[in-house]
Amino acid sequence: MTIFELKKKFIEIYGGTEDGIRVFSSPGRVNLIGEHTDYNGGYVFPAALTLCSTVVARARNDRMMNLIATDLGIQVQGSLDRLDEYKSLKWGNYQLGVADELQKAGYRLTGCDLLYHDTVPLGAGLSSSAAIEVATAVTLVSLGNTAYGIDQPLDMVKMARICQKAENNYVGVNCGIMDQFASAMGRAGHAIFLNCRDLSYRHVPLNLKGYKIVIANTNKKRGLADSKYNERRSQCEAAYDILKKFLPEASCLGEISMDDFNRYKHEIKDEIVRKRAEHVIAEDDRVLKSVEALNNDDIELFGKYMVASHESLRDLYEVTGTELDALVEEALKADGVVGSRMTGAGFGGCTVSIVREETVDRFIEEVSKGYTSRTGLVPSFYISEAGDGGRELK
Secondary structure (H helix, E strand, O other): OOHHHHHHHHHHHHOOOOOOOEEEEEEEEEEOOOOOOHHHOOEEOEEEEEEEEEEEEEEOOOOEEEEEEOOOOOEEEEEOOOHHHHOOOOOOHHHHHHHHHHHHOOOOOOOEEEEEEEOOOOOOOOOHHHHHHHHHHHHHHHHHHHHOOOOOOOOHHHHHHHHHHHHHHHHOOOOOOHHHHHHHHOOOOEEEEEEOOOOEEEEEEOOOOOEEEEEEEOOOOOOOHHHHHHHHHHHHHHHHHHHOOOOOOOOOHHHOOHHHHHHHHHHOOOHHHHHHHHHHHHHHHHHHHHHHHHHOOOHHHHHHHHHHHHHHHHHOOOOOOHHHHHHHHHHHHOOOEEEEEEEOOOOOOEEEEEEEHHHHHHHHHHHHHHHHHHHOOOOEEEEOOEOOOOEEEO
16 A cells, blocks of 8 residues: 555544654564574574565554554554563454553653554565554654654664564563564665674675565464474573583683684583574574675575575474475576575565565476475465665654
């Protein structure tokens, strides 16, 4: 839907005129490499997408938040003074959780009417939740600043931190910082090289020169994702607890080098726990090498690191599964593909491939046919540029 159409829809729902209506947006993200490293204090390399969550908003004179989405028939209402009451909502808890954390951080908020329109596919591993959270944070702070005459720019790193807290504390998902950071801090034409230990980062130009980023959705429901995600976190923490006895200067797995891991890995007696740590530490190394490869315009080498990442996620971290493996294997058979891997938490969701521009249509046709033949599922494809982060649309 266009901005004009969204404003018209907003007025149909909430009444009034266009006076006071503002529009905000924040993107989903694709992680090019660096999977399951963020909550281990490691490196990630995501890019914001042009798929996004858009919020049409207007301030109210009371303390009520009204929320509705273009693709849902339900309307949610919550009071800014009773935010603890809404944690069990099936839809709306992410938004109200952001409001809760913003107020705890000292932001002054006003009531508002909100209409959400999302083009990030839900449950696909492209961070639709982070897009909603960051779009909500930008909206609520901007409306509150106007209502209370506060003239200060948004601190987008702080917005990312608050949105992560909302997901951790209010929704109850123990996620890392990568998704919210990428949604908040994206820059068109760039990926973000992020150190999750201290949030130091830099934007790296994506000079793909004749290649496209093609995202393929397995369209498999990700029922196991949350429980398995928390299990993997616990296993990584167990590995770190053992390794820190021998490497006391390391504050997390992300500070342990491959050489040091190889020196002490025999101390981790549980083979599964050892495999989890090996993936994380090797993946960090691949991120560093991938950024260097892109800086040298070596797209083919970058593609090789993507494939190695998927193999590690399959064999060591065990978060891929039949559908993701089939999509990657079919992608790597196609002409013009330099690399392909799962992206996101795993157990379904999406793959990301780097595909030569002139072969994209044939790639989609061949991969779709092969994947459906193997799994019985029909994949969806998205061709997206690297987009900008959370902002008001003027």
